[in-house]
Amino acid sequence: MSLTPVVQLEVTEDHIASESRALSHSWAQPRGVMGFLSEVDHKRIGLRFIITALVFFALGGVLAALMRIQLAVPENQFLGPDLYNQVFTMHGTTMMFLFAVPVFEGLAIYFIPLMVGARTIALPRLAAFGYWMFLAGGVFLYVSFFLNIGPDNGWFSYVPLAGPEFAPGKRSDTWAQLITFTEVASLVGAIVTIVTIFKYRRPGMTLDRMPMFAWAELVTSFMIIFAMPAVMLASTSLILDRLVGTHFFNQAQGGDPILYQHLFWFFGHPEVYLIFLPAQGLMSTLIQTFSSRPIVGYVALVTALVATAFMGFGLWVHHMFAAGLPEIGTSFFTAASMMIAIPSGVQIFCWIATIWSGKVRLEVPMLFALGYFVIFILGGMTGIMVASVPLDLQVHDTYFVVAHLHYVLIGGAVFPLFGALHYWFPKFTGRMPSHRLGLISFWLLFIGFNLTFFPMHQLGLNGMPRRVYTYLPGLGWETLNLAAAAGAALMALGALSIVINAIVSLRRGEMASRNPWNAATLEWSTSSPPPPHNFYPERVIGSRDPLWDDPPDQPIIEGIRSDRREVLVTRLLDAEPDHRYHSPEPNVWPFITAVFTTIMLIGSMYTPWAVVWGSIPPFITLIAWFWPRRTDINDESYPVEKARPQLNEATGPA
Amino acid sequence: MTTRVLDVSRLPSFAFGHRSILWWATMGMILIEGTAFGLLAVSYIYLKWRVPEWPPGFAPPDLVWGTVTTIIILASALPNELARRAAERLDVPRARLWIWVSVIFAIAFCVTRALEFTTLNVWWDSNAYGSIVWFLLGTHTAHVVTDILDTGVLSTMLLIAPIDANRMVDVAENASYYYFVIASWLPIYVLLYLAPRLV
Amino acid sequence: MLQSVLESAGIQAARVESEWWFIFRVTTVVTVIVLAGLAVAVRRGLRGRDTGASEQRMLRYIGIAGAITVVILFAILVRSIFTSRALASERVSDVMQIEVMAYQWWWSVEYQHPEPEQRVRTANELHIPVGKTVAIKLLASDVIHSFWVPSLAGKLDAIPGHEAVLWLRADRAGVYRGQCAEYCGFQHAHMAFVVIAEPPDDFERWIQAQRKTANQPQSPIEQRGLQLVQQRACVMCHTIRGTAAGGRIAPDLTHFATRSTIAAGTLPRTPEHVNAWISDPQAIKPGNRMPTIALAPEDRAAIVAYLEQLR
């Protein structure tokens, strides 16, 4: 007789009410400063990730505006070379490490548990630790910047310019340590997302009933796990070369600057793919909801996601075509760089088919999705152009590449992100965002973006190299740079209008129902904003679009204890119930561990001994983090003999 | 009115092996550090392949302590496996015994590892060969030290903290991380000690 | 002064330009078709007439579109490999060798020759005979730079510890401007150079003149200038063959007056600019390696006069 029978039971209204109250009580978050610091509710951690990342996006935007002002006219004296180099490096580093990856991780931490029907995220304390490390890294970078120690060798910090001889002072070390902070945060986010998707899905949600955004985050998290170690090695060996005198990249003692480029770009290229893969998941979500029909070609879209992820690891040498590597070797990467357009193409065709055969409502998120099409396709085409070696040798490290990367990153990731923020605003705050303000911000961003970055293609072809703090008059670059500066102003207005929309709607937006957009995924089945325990009563999933296709009388899941934070762990492939698990209680030690780890990392920039002595406090706080407290003990199996009868179930292969 | 209910209350409150959350978290860490070791090995081979003579002008590290460490590491797999099996039988005294034995083994090969560092015949700042050798050995030693401390804390937990089934799951999953530390040492041993001599 | 990928004057750049126009046309057509498809889809979606369309039929269309994408990508790939092969065939071996060493923020140029005294050292300017292929050996003395003259050929990185060879051939006489394309520090923006393609006999005359040592100053102010150059800080970094100045970490000034620009292509070489450059180089290129020297105005005028006669 199976342990999880489906029975006919009397489920009265007050039973549901009392269970909800009990759940709200046991999942409540402690108040006060200690409560704030020992947060484990995935919705709060996710929201903090998103808001902090958006603040860094604004800072990065301001830096971009400074650059555009400096380049508006030839031989401008607005920023000197030293300050301009810091500004463009901070812009690149902020946008790539402090905005792009963390904002999608924030969305994952907030929405993956809601979309797979779980009460919380797996390993919540680890997610909290990840957020604190991300915040510490961002604050550390910007404090260094205002102390004139901001990195100034570009967001990929090539050796030997960033090496011991040509980067005096601590600027290059600041960049290397920031990489340590943000990679710890994103690795932690990746593990948390993978475990939640694999083990916390609600019974009935087999792998092929998972929402597309969950697939995108799963694939992105695996990419993070295999890509981040490469930049760990690159930044660690760079800082070792600078502080301890090792010779990884010293060509006179056996090292090689090209080794740094290989190590960095093995991470670098998957990094840009793990930025726009979650956005492809968002696109499927937005298009499905606003075409009011299930997505066409679910299997094709999942295959395309997995294909893009794997192929992303085989392209990195196309960043090094100008480094003089043998032609036959680089031809492999030309072929792969061109063939990766196939999965992206298939995705675009599936979305067009969904729009074609759906009932389209042109809400603001749908507009951002259509903006994605226009901009990302142009970015993809220039991508194919730079994949060909002879052409790349002409446009590599010029403004043509700057235009390409902004088309694929802003078009590919930021537009779907703004669409998703508008789409999920009711779920975050319980209030509807204003449609009119949304329209204004979309058109400001769309026109401003194209006015800024389309002229850059021509600038690149006219021979303007990348990362120049100024340029000589008389080369035909003046009007194009002026247009770009005007476009940047429009984009700034667009970003400002989004902030206004958020603030205004927070106070005066109309109240949002559970499912204002009539979407199909599970996060719209609970109240907005969701209660601490996310769902009650939880119904077994019956189809790929539960809110549209599930029969109303799906069995309710009962038996998960409501007197403590308990979650149902299910099997990977078919989400069959496996065992009940006591989710960790709120705990302040992850925050304190992050503080001591920050002190250790910053100290290690000044003396290698800081790593030895600095690692003792985090070790002690880790013990406190994992030490079982009274509330952490699993009373069903304490003392251990009580667990004996459950033993053969617990160890079966399942 | 009656509704259909999926009653999960009789499910166990813990699980071993790949059904437990901790196994997946450990697997995540193993994948990350495995990739890091893989890339370190590729960098080693990249630097080795650039120069005709490797190690360039230095004697390769002596085999003595490296081999002793490898033997102890392989031997330490035994107490670990016994600790894991005891944990999965919820046999606390035996688990406690074998986990302490594996801590002692780990401390032993930590000592031989320290001696190993003295026989490398090269400093980390003499040339790229020295740098990559110290980096490889240093990274693995960092994993060994963290694993000793981690297992040590777990062992003291088994002594003084209240023990429930989840602690037993911790002991079992700690073993799987330990196997990774052992498994990652073997290719490094081949690269550092045998590659300069054979190839 | 040409510096554009789309106005190619050399065989290498011409092949790449034709490849550019091919891919540009193909991708433009594809973009227009896909966006048109999207527009039609949105219009029909707004009216919601095809909500009944069968998934199988749509998947078949997606399959066909995917197949077409693969075919187009293969076509572009093969065309790109043809261009690579054609470019490779331009790499003939026994041609004139020019060694270009990239420094932080200027280019040293040395025309190779079996006998050492025939070798010509100059800076920031390359003269090449029209119609003849030239092999440029790229070296970097400090950080990574990238030698790129868009109108003649693609760029190639100069990486310390690596030797890279770039083949160039100018098919039309003219002045082609190039710039460093790999971020290399404060003055990456002002690290340009000029390639002057001239008929072979003009080139011969130029290279013969470059081989001579610096001509002796005639007028008293120029002699005063030579004396000052040898007394003050110029000797620590610059070389003027035939005088006591022998420093090798800055551009060779032996035939300074034959060059059309100063400060790595930043300013045209006129006495006023040279005077301004000597008086305060940091104002023109902040962060560059030339220090400001305390010089009386008349001394500076004498030095400028001397430099201007170094034909």
Next chain:
Amino acid sequence: MKRRLAIALLVLTAACERERRDFKLPNGDHLTAATQVSQLQPGAPSPPPVVESPFQDNAYALSEGKRLYSAFNCVGCHAQGGGAIGPALMDHRWIYGSRPDQIFSTIVQGRPNGMPSFAGKIPDQQVWQLVAYVQSMSGNVPKDAAPARNDDMQASKPELRREPKPPVQTGHR
């Protein structure tokens, strides 16, 4: 709390000083060399003028000093600091004084047995950078500003890893 603020401020200003990169430094012989040639002086011996080397904790100037040390061929006689024809610069023994202004005058005036005079040949700003670098060769500059290794053959430990050697005025090699 005030003490901690003071320390924090101190650390911040040190960081700002280390990272300063100003290229437009006035150039003139404003710092007259103060080496005393004769020991005779009326009344009590006047205290030596305290002259601060302007660049000793500025990382950019120290790395420029290191670049000029090889560019102006100081390595020809002093090697990488171990000394050859010229005396060693990385040890604690100083012949003509270890104060910044004394090093300044050694470079500008030159010294017997082969040290050439660079007066008028090296602008003051670069001489002060060389002075700062010479101080760093014996570890007498803050560690976070001292230059790291060069991308060349490894001749000696990079300056930032050398232990400071308090200078001793020996008057001979």
Next chain:
Amino acid sequence: MSSSTSPHASFDPWLLAILFLGIIGAPLLWLIAEQTGYTLAYQACDARSTSWVIVPTVGVLAIVGLVTFVVFRGHRTASTGRLPLPLLGWLGVGMAVLMIVVMAASAIAPMMLSPCD
């Protein structure tokens, strides 16, 4: 080996292995072929013959072809299996076929280019 905790039997491990051979195995084979091709490019130049690059690439292409055939058979049985087997089946076939296309593309260049350029 059905576990008593749930009424549904666990999945046939062999079928899963075949499907994951397609999903993960084929791309890994392509990455390995790309790496070897890139490293052997130097050897091809030294030995003045591109066969150093063509042979491994075509060899691995053949192996991926074999993998595709095996995965296709696995997909046929998986398409009628319990959820989510059909998805894994299609995923395996899709990935294997795409890897064939990418490897075919990678094989063109070494055949057209001469060893040392």
